[in-house]
Amino acid sequence: MRHLIVAAVMVAGFSFAAQAGEAPTKIAGAFYKIYVQEKPRGVPDEALRAKLRPVISTALYGLLGDAAAAEEAHRKKINNEEPPLFEGDLFTSLYEGATSYKLGTCVTESDKAYCDVELSYAEPGDAKPTTWTDKAALVRGPRGWLVDDVAFGGAWDFGQHGTLRSTLRQIASYSGE
Numbered sequence: 001m002r003h004l005i006v007a008a009v010m011v012a013g014f015s016f017a018a019q020a021g022e023a024p025t026k027i028a029g030a031f032y033k034i035y036v037q038e039k040p041r042g043v044p045d046e047a048l049r050a051k052l053r054p055v056i057s058t059a060l061y062g063l064l065g066d067a068a069a070a071e072e073a074h075r076k077k078i079n080n081e082e083p084p085l086f087e088g089d090l091f092t093s094l095y096e097g098a099t100s101y102k103l104g105t106c107v108t109e110s111d112k113a114y115c116d117v118e119l120s121y122a123e124p125g126d127a128k129p130t131t132w133t134d135k136a137a138l139v140r141g142p143r144g145w146l147v148d149d150v151a152f153g154g155a156w157d158f159g160q161h162g163t164l165r166s167t168l169r170q171i172a173s174y175s176g177e
Contacts, residue, residue, distance in 0.1 A: 024106045024113035024138045027145040031055045031136065032101040032117060035091055042086050043067045043171060057139055057148040063165055066172035074174055085171050091164060093132055093154025096121050104133065111140040137163075 034051055038044075044052070049064050056064075067086070074085050089097030104116030115136045122129035137149040150164040160167060 022144055024108060024115055024140075024145045025103055027055050027138060028106065028115040028117065028136045028147060029103050031147045032103070036098065036101060039097060040090065041088065041097075042084050043071045043090060055147055057141070057146040060146075060148050060165065060168075063168040063172065067168045070172045070174040085174055086167070089160075090167065091150060092119055093134055093152040093156075093159040093161075094119070094121050094130060095159065099129070106138075113138040113140070113145065132159075 031052070034055065038048055038051065040048055044064060045068070049061065049068070052064075053061055071085055088095035092098050098119035098121050100120045100122075102118040102120075104118055106113050106115040115138065116133050117136055118131060118133050120129040120131045132154040134153045135151040136147055137151065138145050139148040140146075148165075152160045152162060152164075154160065
């Protein structure tokens with residue numbers, strides 16, 4: 001039994017050490033892989049936040065939780081008779097979100113990294129998808145490289161502008177009054 005515990009601790013330690021040494025491109029890729037698989041709409045629920053947890057910073061995870069709490073307070077206040085505080089895709093510039101991604105160049109500056117991410121949205125049967133580039137911002141800390149923010153790069157009028165964190169702060173500021 002003792003050997004099993006030691007082996008489990010060693011494997012867990014190896015997994016942590018492996019991520020701590022991962023390049024920003026690998027972590028950004030893992031983040032967008034989850035995103036494309038899950039196709040989130042609005043503020044992610046607890047289950048999706050748990051899936052994202054290994055690849056996002058503690059600060060971003062906290063903001064997602066704060067935004068979810070604000071959405072819940074809003075839902076209770078309006079008794080489901082109005083739309084949520086945030087509709088559409090939270091993680092990209094386009095309301096409809098992205099159906100695919102391609103990682104571009106990542107630039108590392110000390111404990112920060114910035115990765116261009118080419119995103120595309122295509123309806124089934126579309127000959128020409130909508131394509132744009134957002135920028136994932138990563139930080140390096142005790143858990144290794146983690147996604148900390150996304151800068152929205154879509155150029156259309158009705159897309160998201162600014163950053164993921166600024167959007168989350170706006171949602172979380174809902175007071176319910």
